[in-house]
Amino acid sequence: MPVVAKCPNCNGPLDKAPSGPDSKCPYCGATLLATTYMPSPAAAPGPVLGVPPGGVPYPPASGAGWGTPAVGAPGAYPPSAPMPLPPMPVFHARKRSPAAALVSIVISVVVFGAIGVGVFFMQRKVQSEAEKASQAASQAVEQLTAEVRLGPMPLVAGEELEIVMPSSLNGPGGRVLTTLTMDLPEEQAHEISLRGGAGYIQCRMKALNASDKALARTVADDDHAQIYAPLPQGKSSILVDCDAHPGERSVFVFARPLPLLSTGEQAAFVIEPGMESAGAAVVPLEAGHYVIALLCDDVNTSLQVLGERDALVGKADVDSSTHRAVLEADLEAVPYLVQALRSSAAGQKIQVTVALTATAPEPIPMDSDVRGVLSRWVPNVTYSFTLGAESKIAVTLSSASFDHSVELRRADGVSVASSGEASARERARVAPNLPLAAGEYRIIVTGDDYSISEGEFTLRVEAVADEPPPRKGRGR
Incomplete structure (x- = not known):
């Protein structure tokens, strides 16, 4: 329808x-x-x-439905249709001509090129300003640490030289350098000491040969310094390098040849005021076992022995009772530096004496008396004897003017027997109960532990027979 x-x-x-x-x-x-x-x-x-x-x-029609009921309607209206969505716009790319594209590219290149050039010049400007600031800072540091070089000065051994350090307009931080020249007739080891004047000043020293090769140098900066240098024959120099100050300063340099001693010799020297050490050179006649002794009234002093390239051989303190420091060591036939050291600078001159003594055992024949001497440079004297067969022996020490003791040892150092300490003029005797095996033995004669012992004595080594057993008494 x-x-x-x-x-x-x-x-x-x-x-x-x-x-x-x-x-x-x-x-x-x-x-x-x-x-x-x-x-x-x-x-x-x-x-x-x-x-x-x-x-x-x-x-x-009761109203349980959708929509709004119409007048006289038995039910509700159906729901209305949804609103349609608006249509989406469609954009169409517009075609550009090649000329317009070329113009756009040229403009972009010009714009970005201008930006790059601007950034480049800005970086150059910043870098230039940074370089100028760095140069200004470097110049300021150079001015503060500028070196003032004084003319060379001759240094004569045994004569103290005063060096006047000019004031620095730049304040502390600069340096004052001077070269001290020496001309020696022969090669000799020297001790060069430097001390400051009234004002505090930090200095360094270095010894150079004619080829400017360093021979010795100070370890730390201070207002007093010392170096020990083997100066060659001919020309050598000492470079003194001190910190600058606004006010004028003075330093004093003193050079002295090191005393040279060999086996059985002694040497005396002085620790100067303001210094912490003094030294001597020792050269053993041959390789062997030696005793290096140092006598000094100042108990704050110690003994130190250095070998090649400042290698430490040994160190010993001065005893408060004997005022002596003793060091035993195996030495080669080469130079050694013996130093008297203090923990602080000396307030006055301190007299020091050192000695080098060989301690090779002195042979002693059996069944005979030997006159021996104990010197103040050694704490003991060693003798040796040899037994061809097993036997009993006795060792006797008599007529000593000092407290003493006697010890019997095997050649390997193992103790066999000891007498104990005996007073002066008393006899000390060692007589082991058992026979000794054949071989080499040592006798050690030692003085008092609390004083320096020196003087002559008599020593005897003899073979003794076994005592017969006691006779039994007759019964009544």
Whole structure:
């Protein structure tokens, strides 16, 4: 059937338009007014009578349905259709001509090139300013640490030389350098000492040969310093390097040849005021075991022996009772430096005497007396004897003018027997109860531990027979 209109309540198709109040929808039964129908010139065929569109039953007329009920309608209106979405705009790229593209590229290149050039020049400016600031700082440091070189000065051994350090306009931080020249007729080791004047000043010293090769140098910076250098024959120099000060300063340099002693000799020298050490050179006649002794009234002094390349051989303190420091060591036939050291600078001159003594055992024949001497430079004297066969012996020391003791040892140093300490003029005797095996033995004669012992004595080694067993008495 042709569709003329639709019901405004259920959207059902009508075959004719409503004409009066008696017109009703054949599907939902709603009263149709002449003004409420919807004309539909091209409507689709309507649904089956009594069934709403979509096949879903209408809700009851009680109002439990969708839409707003029309006046006099038994049910609710169906939901309205959703609003259509607006159409999406479509943009079409506009084609540019090659000339316009070329112009755009040129403009981009010019803009970015200008930016790059600006950044480059800005970096150059910043770098230039940084370099100027660095140069200014370097110049300031150079001014503060500028070197002032004085002319060379001759240094004569045994004569103290005063060096006047000019004041520095730049304040502390600069340096004052001077070279002291020496010309020696022969190679000789020297002790070069430096001490400051009234004002405190830090200095360094270095001894150089004619080829500017360093022979010795100070270890620390201070207002007093010493170096021990083997100066060669001919020209050599001492470089003095001191810190600059706003005020004028003076330093005093003194050079003296080191005393040289060999086996069995002694040498005396002085620790000068303001100095912490003094020294002498020792050269043993041959390799062997030696005793190096130092006598000094100042108990704050110690003995130190250095070998080649300042290698420490040994160190010993001055004893408070004997005022003597003793060091025993195996030495080669090469020069050694013997130093008297203090923990602080000396306030006055300190007299020191050192001696080098060989301690090789002196052979002693059996069954004979030997006159021996104990000197103040050694704590003991060693003798040796040899037994060809197992036997009992006795060692006797007599007529000594000092407290003494005698010890018997094997050649490997193991003690066999000891007499104990005996007073002066008393006899000390060692007589082991058991026979000694054949071999070499040592006799050690030692003086008092709390004083310096020196003087002559008599020593005797003899074989003794076994004492006969005691005779038994007769019974009555």
